[in-house]
Amino acid sequence: xxxxxxxxxxxxxxxxQLQSERLQETMKQAAKTSYYRKIFSHDHIQPxxxxxxxxxxxxxxxxKDDLRSGFPFGFLATSLDEVIRLHSSSGTTGTPTVIYxxxxxxxxxxxxxxxxxxxxxxxxxxxxxxxxxxxxxxxxLGMHYGAEKIGTMVIPIGGGNSKRQIWFLKNFKTTVIxxxxxxxxxxxxxxxxxxxxxxxxxxxxILLIGAEPHxxxxxxxxxxxxxxxxxxxxxLSEMNGPGVAFECAxxxxxxxxxxxxxxxxxxxxxxxxxxxxxxxxxxxxxxxxQATPILRYRTKDLAYWINDPCPCGRTHHxxxxxxxxxxxxxxxxxxxxxxxxxxKVLMNIPxxxxxxxxxxxxxxxxxxxxxxxxxKPELFIGDLPKLERLRDRIQIELRSExxxxxxxxxxxxxxxxxxEGKAVRVVDKRQI
Amino acid sequence: xxxxxxxxxxxxxxxxxxxxxxFHQAEINIRAITISSANGFGVIKVLVNQPQKAYxxxxxxxxxxxxxxxxxxxxxxxxxxxxxxxxxxxxxxxNIEDAYGFVVASGEKAVLIIQxxxxxxxxxxxxxxxxxxxxxxxxxxx
Numbered sequence: 001x002x003x004x005x006x007x008x009x010x011x012x013x014x015x016x017q018l019q020s021e022r023l024q025e026t027m028k029q030a031a032k033t034s035y036y037r038k039i040f041s042h043d044h045i046q047p048x049x050x051x052x053x054x055x056x057x058x059x060x061x062x063x064k065d066d067l068r069s070g071f072p073f074g075f076l077a078t079s080l081d082e083v084i085r086l087h088s089s090s091g092t093t094g095t096p097t098v099i100y101x102x103x104x105x106x107x108x109x110x111x112x113x114x115x116x117x118x119x120x121x122x123x124x125x126x127x128x129x130x131x132x133x134x135x136x137x138x139x140x141l142g143m144h145y146g147a148e149k150i151g152t153m154v155i156p157i158g159g160g161n162s163k164r165q166i167w168f169l170k171n172f173k174t175t176v177i178x179x180x181x182x183x184x185x186x187x188x189x190x191x192x193x194x195x196x197x198x199x200x201x202x203x204x205x206i207l208l209i210g211a212e213p214h215x216x217x218x219x220x221x222x223x224x225x226x227x228x229x230x231x232x233x234x235x236l237s238e239m240n241g242p243g244v245a246f247e248c249a250x251x252x253x254x255x256x257x258x259x260x261x262x263x264x265x266x267x268x269x270x271x272x273x274x275x276x277x278x279x280x281x282x283x284x285x286x287x288x289x290q291a292t293p294i295l296r297y298r299t300k301d302l303a304y305w306i307n308d309p310c311p312c313g314r315t316h317h318x319x320x321x322x323x324x325x326x327x328x329x330x331x332x333x334x335x336x337x338x339x340x341x342x343x344k345v346l347m348n349i350p351x352x353x354x355x356x357x358x359x360x361x362x363x364x365x366x367x368x369x370x371x372x373x374x375x376k377p378e379l380f381i382g383d384l385p386k387l388e389r390l391r392d393r394i395q396i397e398l399r400s401e402x403x404x405x406x407x408x409x410x411x412x413x414x415x416x417x418x419x420e421g422k423a424v425r426v427v428d429k430r431q432i
Numbered sequence: 433x434x435x436x437x438x439x440x441x442x443x444x445x446x447x448x449x450x451x452x453x454x455f456h457q458a459e460i461n462i463r464a465i466t467i468s469s470a471n472g473f474g475v476i477k478v479l480v481n482q483p484q485k486a487y488x489x490x491x492x493x494x495x496x497x498x499x500x501x502x503x504x505x506x507x508x509x510x511x512x513x514x515x516x517x518x519x520x521x522x523x524x525x526x527n528i529e530d531a532y533g534f535v536v537a538s539g540e541k542a543v544l545i546i547q548x549x550x551x552x553x554x555x556x557x558x559x560x561x562x563x564x565x566x567x568x569x570x571x572x573x574x
Contacts, residue, residue: 185507193494375440375496382438382498383530384468384475384549391470410473413494 001249001312003118004111007259008314015315018259020051020337022287029293031361035066035074036295053262059273061283061296067238069095076100078291087237088136099237100291106145108288109240112257113146116246119255119312120231121206122176124151131183132211133159133421137240139211142176146243152176154312159183160420162190166362170196173203177243177300178233181214181222182423185354188225189413197256201225208233210242212422213301213322215340219251221354221385232321238297253306260288262295263303263317268326278305280325282319302338330360330428332369337402339425342371351379351390355416358406360428367430369406371398374413433557434568435483436545438474440496443469451476454493460486463546463571466532477532479504479545481572502545503512503554506564509535509542517544518564524557527548534548543571 002008010018027047030036034039039060040047051058067075076083084102096264101109122128128147132139140158147154155168159180165187168174179187184207191198198204204226209219210233221237223228234254235242239261245254256263262285265274274280282299286292302325324338331337339358353374361368373394375387390407397404417424441447449524455478457463464479480486482498486534488495494556507513521528526548533544543566548554 189494377491377494377496380440380496380498382475382477382500384470387440387473387475388470410440410442411445412440412496415442 001119001121002314003115008115008316010120010259010315012315013257016053019145019262019287019392021051022259023056023262024048024051026285026287026289026293026295029077029290029342030264030295032077033070033075033293034294035070036293038383052263054271056262056285057264059295060267061181061298062294063298064097064238064300067294071095072098075292075294078102082126083291086136087138087141089237098320099240101240101311102290105289105291108260109243110145110241111150112141112260113142114149114239115148115257116233116243117143117150117152117208118215119246119248119314120208120229121249122147122150123153125153126150126204126206127155127166127172128152128176128178129155129157129165129172129180131157131159131165131177138235138237142235142241142243143208160188162420164192166191166194166196169202175203176206176208177204178208178210179211180211180422181218181230182212182425183420184209184230185218185225186418186420188222189354191279198225202226204228206231210234213324213328213340215344215347216321217344221347234319234322236301236303238294238299239286240289244284247313248310248314250310250312252310252312253320255310255312255314255316255317258316260310261285262287263305263319265303265319266298268298268302274304277304279304279323282322301382302326328426330426332360332367332402332404335403337404341401342398343425346371346373346394347403349390349394349397351376352394353377353413355413355418355423356418356425358426360426360430362430369404370409370412371406372409372416374411374416377413433501433546433551434479434566434571435499436479436502437483437486437490438498438500439478440473441473441476442473445561448476451478451490451495454489455480455486458482458485458489459473460489461572464532464534468530477530479571481568483568491519500547502547503550503551503558504566505546505558507533507542507544509537509539513542514544517546517558520557520561520563521546521548521554524553526554526557543557 027050031047083100088096088098134140207230231247234245245256264283265280268281282301302323303319353376356373359370461481530547535542546572
């Protein structure tokens with residue numbers, strides 16, 4: 001069950017020691033970048049004196065805007081000759097952020113992914129269909145390299161084109177897929193409309209779901225739809241991509257690979273460390289990256305950390321599934337709401353199908369929230385009073401979770417727009 | 433026992449058109465139709481000559497639909513005809529959840545379709561009181 005038993009089960013004190021050694025290497029690399037050189041000199045930081053987590057905390061966190069300000073080479077610590085790969089954010093919201101990798105960086109990254117995949121049971125004899133986009137997005141290539149490292153046959157099909165996905169699933173008897181969770185819900189409907197039962201007509205045993213925060217309720221639903229195990233995968237392009245944290249076979253939160261990253265969970269307002277169980281922002285420092293070292297990166301992802309041991313024997317601390325993002329929260333009638341709270345309620349109601357849309361609007365100076373929900377055809381039981389009760393039940397459950405009462409609209413399946421990529425769940429039409 | 437097909441439909445133009453088009457293409461004959469709606473959505477109930485086939489066609493199109501048993505009672509098409517049925521059900525404390533009807537031969541026979549909580553009990557109560565109950569095929573013999 002272990003890919004690298006020694007590292008995965010290293011005693012805590014030795015793990016901390018290893019982190020300290022690697023942190024010192026990282027500081028050396030950081031000192032080679034123009035961005036961190038400026039920070040160090042401005043804040044009078046001597047990089048060679050940064051040896052422990054306490055020392056690291058004296059360095060100001062790095063934000064996405066900082067990465068943008070460093071475009072294109074501000075964070076590059078090696079010569080371009082040594083770089084073999086570039087990944088970049090989409091740049092739809094401004095200057096893109098770029099991350100460079102040396103051959104060793106790519107190798108280390110693939111190893112973390114292999115470790116994660118092996119831990120959930122992916123083996124050499126599996127058939128791995130990678131439904132994430134290839135290209136600048138790290139989800140495709142990142143997983144691809146890790147799966148190849150295990151020796152799995154990889155089908156690099158990329159995202160979208162559902163008919164072709166289903167054709168490959170069926171003809172190559174795919175056993176493992178890597179997929180965005182919202183797309184997996186949509187795809188299961190499409191598989192059924194091709195006359196196939198995702199549970200009995202396919203050979204799937206493992207779904208790796210990531211690239212989108214999702215609730216435990218969604219995972220259970222995915223597992224039920226496919227009759228296979230679904231494991232939560234966490235990563236972000238600034239920290240390589242997939243393979244930062246991964247669930248083990250116990251599906252008991254995500255082990256964050258601390259030999260490769262320093263984990264901090266900070267209060268996003270005060271930047272003070274959070275206690276275990278306390279929700280805060282995930283802040284990460286690379287420990288093994290030569291080309292693009294990043295110190296204390298503010299991920300905007302909200303989670304809490306867990307320090308009690310996992311029955312799997314791995315000693316690396318765990319983080320909860322991502323509970324939301326510091327920037328996807330919306331405020332409605334003065335209440336802070338994360339879309340994932342709504343998802344959690346909906347996915348727990350069997351009659352609710354796989355697609356829904358939250359629309360915020362303003363009418364007569366008053367905010368309105370509308371939740372449109374496609375119902376599941378097979379659970380329609382024929383009469384109006386039951387539908388009205390269902391609608392009321394959804395409303396009451398959403399109210400108890402979010403403290404606001406949205407308007408609920410029940411729709412036929414296939415009414416709402418679908419996406420083969422990350423799903424759009426919230427549309428905010430309010431004008432500030 | 434007879435069957436009706438219930439269909440979930442959003443309250444917007446073209447929903448009934450879609451359903452009737454599918455039935456037309458499959459040569460399914462509609463005997464009766466009733467629509468009830470709440471704000472935004474509704475339920476269409478149809479009595480057709482091939483309920484199982486109608487249901488399968490709708491499901492294959494991803495339209496939420498449901499095949500359920502209903503009681504189809506033959507009444508005389510005269511004043512008090514419906515009252516006789518209602519009286520028997522009332523005396524036996526059976527609550528009617530939904531009902532609709534149509535005339536099969538003017539001045540002679542009409543048909544009442546009812547949905548109650550306990551179908552089998554209503555069935556036997558009506559039979560005991562000498563009402564004629566129709567099956568899917570029999571509806572079309574009139």
